[in-house]
Amino acid sequence: MMDEAVHCPKRQPTLRLAPMPGNENMFGDIFGGWVMSNVDIAGGIEAMRHARGRVATVAVNSFQFHQPISSGDVVSFYTEVVHMGRTSITVQVQVFAERRPQKPIVVKVTEAILTYVALDKEGQKRTLPPAIWPELNDADAPPEP
Secondary structure, X not given: OOOOOOOOOOOOOOEEEOOOHHHEOOOOOEOHHHHHHHHHHHHHHXXXXXXXXXXXXXXXXXXXXXXXXXXOOEEEEEEEEEEEOOOEEEEXXXXXXXEOOOXXXXXXXXXXXXXXXXXXXXXXXXXXXXXXXXXXXXOOOOOOO
């Protein structure tokens, strides 16, 4: 698989990690479950910020692996809210790996869209507070069940 250099988004990542050899599968690539878990963590951080409280993952809308990740890569998870409903938040997560520290190259390795629901203290759905950024409010969104 050819490494095609790309640029990361021009903002701070929500999460940045360096996978270790213990995260490798039997072929020497980082286990997909490690990537999925950290995508969910990064998306959850973004959703929690907007919900201003507890959230839970309710759907993995899409998940694509573009390239493998290796031990020694520095992996950055960038998040962005793409939709806010009455109780739910949909987050896009893009994952980039910085490879070869001797001659660095950045490649996009994974992208996903996940939906989270805001929860109250009892674990029940709750209405989201007004968006911190007004353009994220979706006044035309249908009510959620």
